[in-house]
Amino acid sequence: MAGLRLGPLLRHVDADSATVWVETDRPCVVRIRCDSGASGAQRTWQVAGHHYALVPVTGLAPGSETPYQVLLDEQQVWPLPDGRFPQSTIRTLTTSGRAPLSIAFGSCRWSATPATAAHDPAGPDALDTLAATLAADPTRERPDVLLLLGDQVYADQTSEATAQKLAEHRDTSRPPWKQVADYEEYTHLYYESWLAPEVRWLLSTVPSCMIFDDHDVIDDWNTSAAWLSRMRATSWWHERILGGLMSYWVYQHLGNLPPAELAADELYAQVRAADDGTDLVREFAAGADADPAGARWSYRRDFGRVRLVMIDTRATRVLDEGSRAMLDKAEGEWLRQAVLDGRGDYDHLLLGSSLPWLLPHLIHAAEGWNAALCAGERGPRWARSSEFLRQRADLEHWAAFPGSFAALTDLIAEAGSGTNAPATVCVLSGDVHHAYVAEPHWREAGRRPTSRVLQLTCSPVHNSIPGSLQAGFRFGWSRAGRWLGKLVARHGRLGRPPVKWRRTGGPWFGNQLMTLTLAGRTARIALDQARREKQSGNIRLVTVWREVVADSRVGGENGDVHESVPEADRPNPG
Numbered sequence: 001m002a003g004l005r006l007g008p009l010l011r012h013v014d015a016d017s018a019t020v021w022v023e024t025d026r027p028c029v030v031r032i033r034c035d036s037g038a039s040g041a042q043r044t045w046q047v048a049g050h051h052y053a054l055v056p057v058t059g060l061a062p063g064s065e066t067p068y069q070v071l072l073d074e075q076q077v078w079p080l081p082d083g084r085f086p087q088s089t090i091r092t093l094t095t096s097g098r099a100p101l102s103i104a105f106g107s108c109r110w111s112a113t114p115a116t117a118a119h120d121p122a123g124p125d126a127l128d129t130l131a132a133t134l135a136a137d138p139t140r141e142r143p144d145v146l147l148l149l150g151d152q153v154y155a156d157q158t159s160e161a162t163a164q165k166l167a168e169h170r171d172t173s174r175p176p177w178k179q180v181a182d183y184e185e186y187t188h189l190y191y192e193s194w195l196a197p198e199v200r201w202l203l204s205t206v207p208s209c210m211i212f213d214d215h216d217v218i219d220d221w222n223t224s225a226a227w228l229s230r231m232r233a234t235s236w237w238h239e240r241i242l243g244g245l246m247s248y249w250v251y252q253h254l255g256n257l258p259p260a261e262l263a264a265d266e267l268y269a270q271v272r273a274a275d276d277g278t279d280l281v282r283e284f285a286a287g288a289d290a291d292p293a294g295a296r297w298s299y300r301r302d303f304g305r306v307r308l309v310m311i312d313t314r315a316t317r318v319l320d321e322g323s324r325a326m327l328d329k330a331e332g333e334w335l336r337q338a339v340l341d342g343r344g345d346y347d348h349l350l351l352g353s354s355l356p357w358l359l360p361h362l363i364h365a366a367e368g369w370n371a372a373l374c375a376g377e378r379g380p381r382w383a384r385s386s387e388f389l390r391q392r393a394d395l396e397h398w399a400a401f402p403g404s405f406a407a408l409t410d411l412i413a414e415a416g417s418g419t420n421a422p423a424t425v426c427v428l429s430g431d432v433h434h435a436y437v438a439e440p441h442w443r444e445a446g447r448r449p450t451s452r453v454l455q456l457t458c459s460p461v462h463n464s465i466p467g468s469l470q471a472g473f474r475f476g477w478s479r480a481g482r483w484l485g486k487l488v489a490r491h492g493r494l495g496r497p498p499v500k501w502r503r504t505g506g507p508w509f510g511n512q513l514m515t516l517t518l519a520g521r522t523a524r525i526a527l528d529q530a531r532r533e534k535q536s537g538n539i540r541l542v543t544v545w546r547e548v549v550a551d552s553r554v555g556g557e558n559g560d561v562h563e564s565v566p567e568a569d570r571p572n573p574g
Contacts (some may be wrong), residue, residue: 002028002072006194008088011054011255012301013207014143015062015093019262020070021255024051028072032057034090036066045272047250047281048183051521056259062095078204084197086138088204097304101521104130104206105147107213107354108460111159111192124530124539125462126511131198134427143515145303146206146323146410147310149459150213150354153189154253155180155244157215176236186247209301210252211310213354213431217244223396225319226376226387233305245285245295245315253313254482256299256310292316293330300338302346307422309338310352312397321375322514326404339411344420347521349451355397356429358438358455358501360476365485369475369492397431400496409498411546416449423521423550425451430459434473435514435527436506436546440499447498452550455501456525458514470509505545512544523550530545556568 007022013199020032024044030053031041038059044051060066067087070078072269079087092100110122127244134142156179158166163178165188172178180186194200214221218240221229231237262268271277288295297312311327318325327335339349359367370393373386374379391397398405416425438455442448475481510529517524527545532538 001075002026002077004072004077005050005219006069007200007204008032008070008078009194009203009255010205010207012092012258013092014258015095016058016060017259018057018060018081018090018092018207018254019054019259020055020057020068022052022070024053024072024375027051029074030055031071031074032068033071034060034066034068036061038066038090043272045274045568046276046278047246047271048187048278050181050187050250052250054254056262056264057090058259060090060092062092063099065089065091085201086205088201091144093304098300099304099522100144100517101145101303101306101338102141102515102517103145103147103306103568104143104348104513104515105149105352105428105430105456106458106461106514107149108150108151108215108433109193109462110151110154110157110460111162111189121513122460122462124465124526124532125199126513126530126541127202127461128196128198129511129530129539129541130513130528131202131352132539135198135201144204146202146208147308147352147428148208148210149352149428150211151215151430151463152195152210152212153186154215155186155189155240155525158189159192162188172298175234178241181236182239182293183243183246186243190247190251206303209256209308209310209352211256211297211312211352211354212248212252212314213308214314216248217314217472220391220394220396221314222317222319223391223394224324224387227391228319242282242285242291245288246281248297249281249285253297256301258301288315292328296331296334298331298334298338303360305345305347305520306350307346307348308350308352309335309337311335313353313355316452317401323519324371324375324401324403326398326408330408332404332417336411339415343415343418347423348518349415349422349425349427349501350516351427353398353427355431356442356455356457357405357427358499359397359399359432360473360507361501362476362481362485362488363397363473364497365489365494366393367395367397367567368402368494368497370395371400371402372494373490375571377394378491402497406498407439409440410447412453413447413449416451416453418450421449421451423451424523425449425453426516426523427455428516429455429457432457432473433460433463433465433509434506435508435512436477437504437525437545438501439504440501442499443496444498452523456514456516457506458512458527460511461513462511465509470507473507474530477507488512508544521550522548524548 003025005023009021012019040055040057042055044053092215234431236569264450301308316328316331383553512529515526528541
């Protein structure tokens, strides 16, 4: 009898349909059966000896919630028979699109520590804690969608358990050492991350949208032309990048797409029709690596009156020193169309970018300074040492691509201006292993948007950050850090950025998730951290910040109301 190897993952959900992703241990027909009578079925398809299905479920009622089961060859395999968790359900959007929408987001989730482990070096896992909290109290409000903004797996920083498994099949004293080498080893990373019982249940009942960041492939992925040239000269990189892109396409990317786009996807149709789709997906990944224009990882989702545009900030970079850009021309044009098409049809615009647009001021200045020196602003000697610094210090955010930073800033201003402007434009990011809220202010009065614009950054979900880096981030936000940043920018002969910004919340350090709740033109944010209670040892979610960022009922259309948080639950100052 066929078995369920991984999943189910509830991915795309709209008013009357959904998609559910699974991996099985052999070929079979996967059926999703809902208590409401809605259903869907698909025969599995194969990549590298693994069997998958992404099942469209149709006939769902708008604004409804229905439990569902997974059947393989008509034998029920989900829910699991242990009955530990509430039933997995599909909750659809309303046709009006005006019901409240709750979006939880974060990034950087290192592999889960086994439950038998005495100590978790990264601290309590925020995603695991959210899952356990919701499972223990089914009446508690759960997110409508989960945004995972990169580093869903760490291909270059494997756990001890994964390293031991790799050593069973190859010599890990040789490159790529204890990092993953190929597609098969990538599959183990997903098992390790998504088979943890609480998280497995959560992903089965809360729809998810995902995008990669560097650790999904390797630290500093596509930092610069020099970095890429060095990697391509190694004996192991080619198989690594193919395994990374292939597994991302299978495990993450396909589920981001709505049923109509899946039906029109030529590669997906070819893989489903083939006895074995391995060569097809491998050829696609090789082409995407050689020519970024060969694939589009970015995507757009409309949740009623809320638009999400998820931006690929890794794979479509232009790395030639004379024309560096975060997005190539085609990707930039796609982004502009995705943002501005039907403007007026949404009350809130969310830009998902794994890398923050607005950074601590000193770091922003340092990245622009480094980019200028690498381009030869201070001569070849400075350029050589600056390239070394760029790779060592991860100086590769939007600020390291000044032209792209300015273009994104202009696009945000355009989207947030005029009579059809949304109430908010929020850039949702992760990567930097701390959380903060920052608000920009346009220097030119004629360019200032009417929408409230915010940078919302939340990271990590499950990882750690040394105390020295915490101090560095705090200093980067400080007045002294801003002053030092001006000196650095002057040395790099940088012009003033088109916006200045201030930090309005944070920085917060810990394993955390941020939740954005949108209703009409109202927007609220909350930050929850996973913490272990000292006396009982129990792990719980603690709300450390709440803010109303747009509310027509409070202080005009763009209110600014901070709600009280219990003193014991407040973060440390700084």
